[in-house]
Amino acid sequence: MNPDELAASYMAEDFDYWLSLMLDNVPDDIDQREGSIVYDALAPAAMVMAQQSLDRANIIKQTYIKTAQGAFLDYRAAEHGTARYVATQTEVKAKFLDSDGNPINNVQMGDKFASIGETPIFYTVQKINDDLTGELTADELGTNANSYLGQVLPVTSNDSLNWAEITEIVAPARDEETDDHLRDRLLRANDWIAYGGNITDYLAMLNKISEVGAGQVYPVWNGAGTVKLVIVDNNLMPASADLVKKVKNIIDPVDSEGNGYGLAPIDHQVTVVAPTLLTVNISATVNIDGNHGVDIVKSKIKMAIEAYFKLLRQTWKSVNPITGRGYSQTIYRSKVLSQIMMTEGVVNSSVPKLNETDQDIVLTFDNQTSQLPILGEVVLDG
Template identity: 30%
Template sequence: MPDFMEGTSADEIHRRMMAELPDDIDDMPGGFPYDMTRPTALEKAELINFHLARAIMIAFPQSAWDEWLDLHGQQVHLTRHDAVHATGTVTVTGSAGTVLAAGTVFCTTATDDGPSIEFRSNEAATIPDTGSIDIEVTAVEAGTGSNVKADTVILMLKPINNITAITNKESITGGTERESNDDFYDRIAVEYSNSMTYLGNDTDYKRWAKEAGAGDCIVDPAWKGPGTVRLVLVDGNGQPANKELLDAVFNHIVSPDDRAARLLPTGCAELTCAAATTVKVDYTCTGLIYDSEHTTAEEIASQFGELVKALYGEAKANNVLRYNDVRPLLADIPGVTDFSTFLMNGSMNNITLANIEYPATGTVKFS
């Protein structure tokens, strides 16, 4: 808090008000002057310590939030990323000639943990003579909840008799939540920093990729010789970028339909966008001692998964996920007292990453 806001509690303000009364006026608690001025002191204290404090906070991007941070983004021509719909492919088998209209809804089965997840077809399709067709689909609801594993989209919202089988051979991915305040501020801070250029250095490529929705970007320069650059991308969930995100980043940087909007330096003859190769890391903790009245091993594992994900950016920068960086995260989880062993991929060794590899969480087993 600024120094001019010191001494502004309700009690301090009221004491000063009472001190200003003439000597022959009663200033004892319960007296008429005391009771009449106390509400004013309370209101003034709230105005200073809450409303004025918040007004100062929203004036600076470092402490602004939500719609106020969005306004700071507008000052540097940045917009917060909205939640993204997952996309993928559904394979439909049935009688040749069966027509599936655009917007046909396919879905997973409902479970005890949640309702069915729905996906709409992007275009109309007709089953060919082979009896099977791949259809591009987009999740009805945006967010991470629309990311599903392979062979889980097996139903139609409105069944058709001529359809005999439905499945998604590959996972449907790319669904992300609305960009958080922390992530959006990081992008705003880059715009204010001196590291921003438009020459096509590594920082530029990373910034451009994130502007298009990438969660992170590995720059592989001159990968096929001079004038070539490859961007290895993950989405906002730390998973390999899907085709839609790869196309979005490429179009944002190259702008093939509008050369005036091109960000790619003219001297770069070729830009390639590729999905990252992920190195799955399994975490195991045994002999876990915790406050069982307020948490569970499952909740601790879930919190650990969020904490370790925040380390992956630094790990990628150094091309190593260090055991001694990950292990202390357990101490940051409320309720954890002690544990016997903690392992990454079955050992206590660091995990080395190749240039185009990105760490990803596999299984988290705490007991």
Template identity: 30%
Template sequence: MGNTRDEIQARMLANISNEYDKSEGSFFYDALKPVAIEMEAAYAELETAPENFFVVTATGSNLDKRVAEQGLVRKPAVKATTIVIITGNEGAIINSGDKVASDTVNFIIKESKTIGITGQESVLVECEIAGSIGNVPAGAIKYFPITLPGLTAVTNPDPVTNGYDGETDAELRARYFAKVQTPATSGNKYHYRNWALEKSGVGDAKVFPLWNGAGTVKVVIINSNKRAADAQLVTDVANYIEEQRPIGATVTVTSAEELVINISVTLTLAAGYTLEQARASIEAKVTDYLKSIAFISDFVSYVIIGSLILQADGVTDYSGLTVNGGTSNITIGAEQVAVLGVVTIA
């Protein structure tokens, strides 16, 4: 039985005696039309309702409600922060709340300072928008959105990497199943991993029990961008676990070490494509691949790298592929995370 608005209306009209006019434009036809439209929407809701009963298919707020039954809360997005160097005239005031900017996003100055005799001051800034949008390269923060008296230049000497997107449905669902399918009790290794994963900004964690003798636990983390965690995130996780851990355990939290993957390859391109277009596509595909294997695989596949190059925009063939100078798989250490370095194309 169909439940489109026309099918619903036809069934309702069929239940009205034929002694009445039921043709298009009649009273009964027009009166039942809006009812059929509303019922179509109601049936659509009913058809999808069972999906919201199960974690494997629930989405959005419905998924939030289901995982809350296990004490889980979706991790929110985190605003990126960094130190910028502001140049200006001696005595010029830097006010908390003023803004600096990159080409894509504004950053809010979080502390007030006065330019000294050196003509420069370092200040903390926070991205206006939460999420990875605030992760910009070194030197990208270079504007004042509005003129600030006495201030002439701004720059960020280091890349910004600590902005994290909010937890997706897939990530939250995976964390739910990790919790219910691994028995976290009495401070076992699953407990420590779950505790680490509860902190915003943590992308994954490995736990090494007894790493430095009896009663010791080492937790190695990566951030939500599947890169090494910064010092602040490591501290936040360590402090959180310290509040949860059993009495007597000595816990060490560290970041994974980044294993840089450099690629060199000669490409044959289709007509109309440039090397830079191909490079950008290769970088995006390899980065996604490395993220997908972070803390899962213990090697970077040479063959998969080659396959991804062939899938890149404009690439018809390649030769001379080397990964970190060789033609074999790259081993990833137990406390390492592979990240893309330089892609050299000939």
């Protein structure tokens, strides 16, 4: 009997199970009907025993990573030398202008700003750059602030300020890691130990930097001792220049490359870059039934294709399954077609064209280029 079967057997021991078991041991000539003295005497005990069986089932489930949840899963993670990824704060860049459109110089660290809307997002200034732009972080944790660009209003009074605007998301935040994601990390086979600057070691370094959503490692990409890291942010989009600089300085600081003052081993010269975006335009002829609005169906098709491209970006860091080395990813026309055909209202479709070609697209992953796919224009005729 495995743990799942054992837990299931305990779950089956409910109130009716225990009450029937006890009543079976009562002589037949004694009234056992509901409301009888015997029934009323045994029912509370059956209720307690059923709860104890449920508790035993929960103990079995929380004992193993495959079925543990919440704090119990956190304890199992600690036993494996890791922890649940915590939610982070969105990091943004903003400009502060006077009435003439010139940058002002009296915004201070700790000043507060708020986005416009019914539920404003509050930001705190963390740094003022030499060009008088500011680096701010959202006060709230999680991804809610990842998509806001535009005007912000001062919470801290500033008479010189006429206009403040968030111009760039420097590092999108992430939400707290879910049970399923943490469980997957804990159960994933570790074929290699992170040690001495091997690929697994560099991936572990990137995992410790909360602003990095995923990364690829290219060893010896430009000669002995060189390592190239290609990183995306928590939105699985190319890392900003500021995030690239931050990761570089954490792993191998610019002013002391190869000297081991960062996370990288001595003599490793680490280059950090963002991937190259590959925009994929899609065109197809689609037949839609007469029971659905054409524009609505086309909008749903585009959403379905975008979901497929998001999945591609989630698996962008996957190693080539055939060779076990390097990275590999293909955009298949058949999978795009599948997204189209699964959309409600579509009765038929031609095989889509990708960037005006009738071929799948094999992304480039080499020492010079690492492509990241994004959806471009979607043209649906018919």
